[in-house]
Amino acid sequence: MQKIYPAIPVLKEDEGKIIEISYKPEAKYLLSAGQAISRFLNELKNGRIIGRKCYGCNRILVPPRIYCEICFKATDEWIYIRDIGKVVTAVVSYITVDARKAEKHEVVGIIEFIDAPGQGIFHRINVNPENVINRKIFGVTVRAVWKNINERKGDINDILYFEPIEEIK
Amino acid sequence: MKTNINIKNRVAIIGAGMTLFRRKLKETPQEITFGAVKMALESAGLESKDIEAVVIGSAPDAFDGIHEKGEHLADGALSYLKPTKRVFVGGATGVMAAISGWWHVASGLYDLVLVVAEEKMSNARPHPQAVFLHIWDPILEKPLNPNLIWIFAMEMHRYMYKYNIKKEDIALVTVKNKRNALDHPAARDAANVTVEDVLNSEVLVWPVQRLDISSVTDGAAAIVLASEKIARKFTDSPVWIEGVGWTLDSTHWTCRELAYPLYLEYAGNMAYKIAGISNPRKQLDFAEVYDPFNYKELHHMEGLKLADKGKAPELTREGVTQRDGDLPICPSGGLLGVGNPIAAAGLMKVCELFWQLRYEAGKRQVRIKNGYALAQAWGDLMQVSTVIIAKGG
Amino acid sequence: MTEVAIVGIGCYGFMPNTNFISFREGMFEAAVRAYNDCGIDPRKDVDSFISCEEDFWVGISICNEFTPDQLGAVLKPIVTVASESLIGLASAYMQIKTGVFDVVVVESHSKASNILSYPKILELALDPLYERHLGVHPYYLASLEAKYYMNKYGIDYSYFAKIVEKNKNNGLLNPRGNFASKINYEDIIKKEKIFDPLTIYDIANLTDGFIVLVLASKEITEKLDCKPIWIKGIGYSTESSSFLYRELPEIRSAYDAAERAYKMAKITNPRRQIDFAEVDDRFSYRELMHIEALKICKKGEAYKDLEIGSFNREGDFPVNVSGGYLACGLPLDAGGIWRVYETVLQLRGEAGQMQIKDVKNAAILSWRGINSSTYAVVVLSNEN
Numbered sequence: 001m002q003k004i005y006p007a008i009p010v011l012k013e014d015e016g017k018i019i020e021i022s023y024k025p026e027a028k029y030l031l032s033a034g035q036a037i038s039r040f041l042n043e044l045k046n047g048r049i050i051g052r053k054c055y056g057c058n059r060i061l062v063p064p065r066i067y068c069e070i071c072f073k074a075t076d077e078w079i080y081i082r083d084i085g086k087v088v089t090a091v092v093s094y095i096t097v098d099a100r101k102a103e104k105h106e107v108v109g110i111i112e113f114i115d116a117p118g119q120g121i122f123h124r125i126n127v128n129p130e131n132v133i134n135r136k137i138f139g140v141t142v143r144a145v146w147k148n149i150n151e152r153k154g155d156i157n158d159i160l161y162f163e164p165i166e167e168i169k
Numbered sequence: 170m171k172t173n174i175n176i177k178n179r180v181a182i183i184g185a186g187m188t189l190f191r192r193k194l195k196e197t198p199q200e201i202t203f204g205a206v207k208m209a210l211e212s213a214g215l216e217s218k219d220i221e222a223v224v225i226g227s228a229p230d231a232f233d234g235i236h237e238k239g240e241h242l243a244d245g246a247l248s249y250l251k252p253t254k255r256v257f258v259g260g261a262t263g264v265m266a267a268i269s270g271w272w273h274v275a276s277g278l279y280d281l282v283l284v285v286a287e288e289k290m291s292n293a294r295p296h297p298q299a300v301f302l303h304i305w306d307p308i309l310e311k312p313l314n315p316n317l318i319w320i321f322a323m324e325m326h327r328y329m330y331k332y333n334i335k336k337e338d339i340a341l342v343t344v345k346n347k348r349n350a351l352d353h354p355a356a357r358d359a360a361n362v363t364v365e366d367v368l369n370s371e372v373l374v375w376p377v378q379r380l381d382i383s384s385v386t387d388g389a390a391a392i393v394l395a396s397e398k399i400a401r402k403f404t405d406s407p408v409w410i411e412g413v414g415w416t417l418d419s420t421h422w423t424c425r426e427l428a429y430p431l432y433l434e435y436a437g438n439m440a441y442k443i444a445g446i447s448n449p450r451k452q453l454d455f456a457e458v459y460d461p462f463n464y465k466e467l468h469h470m471e472g473l474k475l476a477d478k479g480k481a482p483e484l485t486r487e488g489v490t491q492r493d494g495d496l497p498i499c500p501s502g503g504l505l506g507v508g509n510p511i512a513a514a515g516l517m518k519v520c521e522l523f524w525q526l527r528y529e530a531g532k533r534q535v536r537i538k539n540g541y542a543l544a545q546a547w548g549d550l551m552q553v554s555t556v557i558i559a560k561g562g
Numbered sequence: 563m564t565e566v567a568i569v570g571i572g573c574y575g576f577m578p579n580t581n582f583i584s585f586r587e588g589m590f591e592a593a594v595r596a597y598n599d600c601g602i603d604p605r606k607d608v609d610s611f612i613s614c615e616e617d618f619w620v621g622i623s624i625c626n627e628f629t630p631d632q633l634g635a636v637l638k639p640i641v642t643v644a645s646e647s648l649i650g651l652a653s654a655y656m657q658i659k660t661g662v663f664d665v666v667v668v669e670s671h672s673k674a675s676n677i678l679s680y681p682k683i684l685e686l687a688l689d690p691l692y693e694r695h696l697g698v699h700p701y702y703l704a705s706l707e708a709k710y711y712m713n714k715y716g717i718d719y720s721y722f723a724k725i726v727e728k729n730k731n732n733g734l735l736n737p738r739g740n741f742a743s744k745i746n747y748e749d750i751i752k753k754e755k756i757f758d759p760l761t762i763y764d765i766a767n768l769t770d771g772f773i774v775l776v777l778a779s780k781e782i783t784e785k786l787d788c789k790p791i792w793i794k795g796i797g798y799s800t801e802s803s804s805f806l807y808r809e810l811p812e813i814r815s816a817y818d819a820a821e822r823a824y825k826m827a828k829i830t831n832p833r834r835q836i837d838f839a840e841v842d843d844r845f846s847y848r849e850l851m852h853i854e855a856l857k858i859c860k861k862g863e864a865y866k867d868l869e870i871g872s873f874n875r876e877g878d879f880p881v882n883v884s885g886g887y888l889a890c891g892l893p894l895d896a897g898g899i900w901r902v903y904e905t906v907l908q909l910r911g912e913a914g915q916m917q918i919k920d921v922k923n924a925a926i927l928s929w930r931g932i933n934s935s936t937y938a939v940v941v942l943s944n945e946n
Contacts, residue, residue, distance in 0.1 A: 005355040006204035007188035007388070010291075019193060023690060025234060026682035029621035032673070034584025041308070047841050063309055067214040067590040069419050069631035089330065089427065091322035092375040097314050098299035108319055110423045120423035122310055131374055138330050141202050156309050177661055197691070223800075236618040236686035239644055240934040246677035250818045251574040253800040253936070254653065257644040259624045264766065269653070276659035396874045419636045435637055441708060536569050549627040 036064040039078070045154040051116050053077040060116040070089050081115035083144035084165070088112050088120055090137050092129040107132055111142055111162050124161035129169050141166050174443045181407030182276040182559065184213025184393035185520040190357045190508030192424060193291040194387040197290030202245030202287045205513075209283070213393040214403055217247040218538035220393070221249035221279040225255040226266025228511035228548075231300040233289045235334035244283050258417070259304075259548025260461065261528035263515015264555040265389070265543075268399025268413045270394045271557075280396040282539060288463060288510035289390035297385045304550070306420075310492035315460045318382070322374040324427040324551055327466045329376065334467075340367035342463035343380050346499050349492060352532035357386055383461050386508035387395045390516035392523065408526045411541070412444025422550040433472030433547070433554040434496075439555040446541065449474055455497040455521035455525065455535050457518035459547040459554075460504050469545060472554070497535045500525065515546030518559060525562025537561060566658045567783050567790030567945065570776030572596030573903050576738040579675040580770040585620065587926040589671055590632035592772035595850060597634070600635035600776050600788040604634025608776075609663040614650035614670035618683050619894050621676060633669055633774070645798075647773075647900030647940035648928040652796045654777045664782045666776045672893035674768035678858040687933035689804045701765065703805060703932050705757035708847040712759065715862030719759045723750040724845040724868055726763045729843055729882050732875060733889020735881065735915040741767050742889040764846040769891025773899045780946075787912045791942050794923070795829065797822025798938035808935060816855035816927065821916075823925070823939040824857075832857045833879060836941070838908070839922040841900040842929040843886040852927045853881060857938070875918065883908070883916055898928030898938060909944040 010018060036052060040063050043050040052064035056071035060079050068075050090109030096102045103155060107127055110120040126145065131137045142162040152158040186208025188194070188201055196204065202225075210217060223246045228305070230238045239255025246253065256262060256269045263286045270284035290297040301317035315468035327336065343362060350359035362380060370380040399405040418425065418432035425431075437449070446452050458469040467481035476484050477498060484490055501507055501521040504514050522542045524530045540561045547554045574593030575588045576877065583591070597604055604611075613629045622628060625640035629635065643650040654666040658840035677683065684700040696702070711717065724747050733742030753761040782788040799818035802808055820832075829835050841852035850864040858879055859867050867873060873881040884890065884904040893900055905924045907913040923943045930936040 003354065004210075004685045005187060005189045006208060007191070007201060009189060009191035010193040010195055013627065014195070021691060021695075023234060023694060025686050026679045027618055027621070028678040028685070029307075029676050031676050032581045032584050033308055033620055035582070036587070038583060048683070059233055067632055068763055069634070069636045070605075072634035081399075087764055089323045089327035091319060091326055091377075093316060093319055093322075093373075095316055095318065095373050097302050097316050098296045099316070100296075108313070108315070108323075110323060110427075118424055119421075122315075122423050123313065129375070132326075135326070136332050155311050174662055230617050231623050234686070235690060236683055237616055237803075237930070237933060238643075240687065240930065240936060241689070242798070243800045243936075244802050244804070244807070250799055250801060251817055252652075252798045252822070254643055254645045254649045254798070257624075257642050258626050269641070269643075272653070272656045272660050275662075276656035278656060278659065300623060301758060304627065306628075308624060362661060415639045416637055417626070417630045417635065417640045419631050421631070432637060436639075439639065479921050549624055 014028060036066050038062050040153040044158045045152045047079050049067060049083050051079050051081050052095055053079050059118060062113055062116045062119040062121065081113055085111035087125065087137050087140050090125055090132045092132050095150040105129055126161040126163045136168050139162050140168055154167065175274055178275045178277050179270050179397040181395050181397065182409045182410065182523045183395045183400055183407055183522040184192050184209045184215065185403045186212055187355055187390035187517055187520055188357045188388050190291040190356065190386045190388035190435055190510060192384065192386060198242060198287060199245030200384050200385065200388045201289060202285055203240050205391040206246055206283060206285050208372045209391035215393060216269040220251065220281050222282045222285045223248040223251050224269045224273065224282065224284045225253065226262040226512040226516060227255060228257065228259060228262050229300055231303065232293050232297055234292050239344045242287055242550050243344045244261060246283065258553050258555065260511055260555045261515060261548035261555040263511050263520060263548035264544055264557050265415060266516060267392060267519045268555060269556055271410050271413055274394050274396050275489055280395045280399045283391065284394060285389060285391035286512040286516035288513050290510060291387050316374065317517060317533040318374045318552065320378040323460050325462065326376050327427040328464060328468055334359055336368060337484060338482035338486055339464045339467065340364045342366050342460065342466045345491060346460060346505040349500055349533065350502025353502045353507050356502050356506050358384055359502060359506050367553035368481035381463050383504035383509035386510040388508060388510035388513045390475050390513045390520050392516065392519055405562065408523050409560045410557060413559045414439030415469045415555040417553040420550065426427050427550060427551060429478060430468055430472035430554065432552065433469060436554040436556045437473045438557050444558040446558065451498065452539055453541050453543055454494065454539055455500055455542050457499055457501060457544040458520050459515065459545050460499055461509055463505060466498060470548065473545065492535050500533050500535045516546040522559045526559060564658065564681060566655050566777055566779060567792045568788050568902065568906055569778045569783055569788040571598045571903050571906050572599060572774045574772045576769065576771040578740055578769050581611055581671065581675060585671060585673045586632045587626060588772040589669060590873040592829065593633045593773040596776050597756040600786050602776065604916035608634065608665050610657050610666045611635040611638065612650045612654050612666065612668045613640065613642050614645065614829050614895050615642050616644055616895060618686060633667065645857040646898050646930045646936060646938055648808035648895050648940055649798050650900055651902065651940065654797055655793055655796055658671050658777060658779050664779045666777045668777065668899060670896035671772040672896045673770050674894055680768065681772045683895065684933060692806055693804060700932055701757045703723055704845045705760055707811050708759055712846055714811060717865050719863040720751060721850065721868055722764055725843065725846040726750050727887055728874060732883055733885020736823040736885045736890060739885045739889045740769055740891045742885050753773060761846065765825050765920035766844040766892040769893050770898055770944045771896055773896050773903055775899055776900060782860050791906045791909050791944055793821040793940060794946055795827025797826065798936065801935035803934050813851055813855055815935045816852060819937040819939045820856050823941050827941040829941060830845050832925065836923045836925045838880040838883060838918055839925045839926040840882055840884060840895065840905055843882055843888050844892050846851055846888065849882065856925055856927055861910045863902030885920060886926065900925045901928060905942055909942060
């Protein structure tokens with residue numbers, strides 16, 4: 001038995017002929033960073049990365065949180081870690097947030113901190129796109145490049161990007 | 170969880186329906202919902218007054234541009250003075266809505282439940298993809314202006330790196346699914362494409378190219394669930410829900426091994442345990458796994474233990490996952506072929522289980538040996554999976 | 563068929579502004595208290611979790627992404643029910659009744675203090691084709707409805723003022739009574755109208771608040787060191803969300819929700835069989851309408867009982883002893899399970915200065931707000 005699927009698609013010739021109502025939502029928020037992230041952001045302003053250690057599983061959590069999701073208990077200690085990590089994955093973007101062609105390509109990826117195993121950060125990576133496409137950047141050690149101290153505001157963009165500190169072979 | 174899973178109230182799917190999936194539909198969200206609901210009710214031989222409860226699945230309110238979307242869509246779902254609720258787990262919502270309908274009936278509280286999933290993405294301006302800017306961590310990730318495709322690209326690249334997988338093999342999934350969809354009358358993106366077409370398509374975020382991804386779509390799907398004592402009054406071939414499973418992993422996706430969806434393994438295990446399936450690779454007749462991107466089909470096959478880690482591309486290359494293969498994957502055409510109206514896509518897969526297991530899938534029909542089939546959806550920040558296992562005959 | 567009880571409750575940050583913590587930290591604090599209340603470890607003992615969130619209240623699209631870690635639900639089944647929190651409670655109830663899950667956690671919270679454009683977000687919930695273009699504050703819909711109610715049953719505004727007086731004074735005994743006050747009904751009558759006939763006192767303020775409840779099957783309650791409060795009946799119902807398709811001031815789905823809950827709980831004479839109620843009072847006039855929906859009084863006659871003090875703390879059918887939203891604040895969708903929290907304290911005998919003597923059964927009615935027609939009713943009891 002032939003099924004009949006309802007709905008009327010909008011075709012090219014319909015554009016401009018259907019009645020549409022436009023509305024711009026106003027949804028504004030001031031999100032509380034909370035205890036852990038507030039400290040993290042303040043330390044970014046100082047050019048440092050801070051995490052929280054959980055004595056239950058011995059992990060250092062970055063970004064820090066006041067709870068450990070594995071042990072389900074409060075974390076125990078603030079610990080500074082170096083801004084050095086290994087590239088877990090990387091990609092090259094040629095499009096903007098709203099799906100248009102970007103003027104300049106951008107390389108982003110995940111960097112796993114050497115001092116906090118299992119904890120990664122999502123950020124920009126300053127590397128030749130070729131080395132992303134051939135995946136030679138994977139596993140390479142990178143370090144954060146920071147904005148000048150007077151330009152830092154206490155947000156994630158205080159780190160400009162991560163950059164390889166070893167040669168890419 | 171209980172070690173002996175003995176569900177006293179069996180639940181069957183007795184009707185299914187879906188609208189056309191298209192880039193843009195003329196109808197309002199409520200009308201799109203109604204279209205799918207009407208078709209599902211008619212297929213079950215029911216009227217709206219017979220339905221005792223309604224479950225609505227719909228993903229980000231920001232697409233349709235309506236806050237508390239569940240309240241608004243209730244009209245289209247014909248829920249006049251009925252218990253109505255909305256579930257929302259990102260992309261996994263479609264199958265989650267079906268699971269939610271399942272617990273309504275399995276609890277013994279309701280005998281006939283309507284489940285509908287709808288998405289009208291075309292409402293969002295300037296482009297629906299921009300809505301995805303708001304799914305990231307607002308403090309630590311949004312300021313980097315991420316496009317949704319970035320996170321998929323990162324996962325895809327990690328998967329390719331860890332198991333040394335070539336784009337040529339991943340492209341085979343697009344070829345298969347778009348071709349399967351040629352036999353799906355409601356499909357948006359059915360086409361005959363070759364591996365070359367995929368590899369030559371526009372690079373968006375390397376390694377993701379345009380033909381690697383499913384498209385923004387409007388659409389809705391609906392199913393009707395019935396308790397065992399009622400099901401047989403309406404149909405001779407109810408499709409039983411034998412197993413359900415769902416799992417959500419930590420918010421911190423940057424701390425995950427993205428090459429393997431561990432949360433899907435957990436969800437799959439939960440569903441397999443309830444269904445009593447010990448060897449899915451052999452016992453399932455086919456699987457509708459979630460394929461918003463072509464590599465995702467492979468990723469999910471491995472998470473569901475339908476292939477060993479890193480080995481799903483081989484199975485695809487060997488033709489095992491074709492409709493006439495040993496283990497057809499996405500015989501409907503999946504999201505790549507039929508379209509991706511986030512929540513409705515997952516429920517479309519459940520509809521496919523229904524039609525296939527009753528031999529109503531027309532040219533898409535696969536061979537049914539044991540009667541078991543699986544539908545899976547996935548969502549959030551590489552985070553959640555929902556699994557449903559059905560048995561026909 | 564197993565029975566379901568609430569075995570653990572936790573509430574944290576029930577105050578107008580919790581800017582010192584993020585919403586995730588607040589959820590963690592409430593969860594710790596709820597799990598401690600019944601002595602369970604979520605990583606081992608909880609089978610399923612339900613959270614009740616809406617994107618536009620949280621400020622993040624797909625907000626369920628940000629739920630598992632702080633509840634102990636990582637790599638476990640957790641689902642977001644985007645409905646009023648009592649419907650989340652109903653979902654947990656159903657999950658336990660399937661026989662597959664023994665312990666289910668329900669969470670909901672409000673961080674209203676983070677929302678800068680609340681009326682515009684409420685407007686976003688109105689019908690895009692027929693209601694939004696009004697461009698006025700959505701609370702005007704409440705003022706229209708209040709007028710309908712007053713005209714239809716000949717009820718004077720002074721009765722709404724008495725509700726405000728009752729609840730705000732009740733709230734003085736509640737540690738969560740953020741907006742409680744020793745206000746006098748004469749002062750309320752004199753106040754200027756902002757959404758005629760409503761004054762600013764007739765409308766609940768928003769508040770932050772984090773609530774977590776733990777539900778368990780009968781077998782498990784016997785193994786835990788807890789005071790189980792049994793869910794005897796639960797029902798919820800929806801009519802059309804748009805004012806255009808409903809007959810004001812009828813709230814049919816509220817009556818329907820109550821009927822469903824009473825049928826399950828085998829309640830045929832609510833006034834006799836139930837000892838007290840907590841009902842949505844985000845607009846003062848609504849408390850009267852909701853009392854009627856619970857069949858405590860005939861439709862349009864609740865004001866008569868109010869007059870003779872039946873709904874006071876010392877009356878024969880106390881309503882909103884907690885102070886309700888008028889005294890404590892409205893925690894958005896978490897309102898329903900916050901009422902459950904307050905009710906469980908009463909039924910356990912742990913309500914301190916608010917304690918009503920000899921209570922056994924209670925009814926709770928929640929509503930999803932002026933943009934909706936969704937109601938949920940639950941009947942709780944400390945006896946099995």
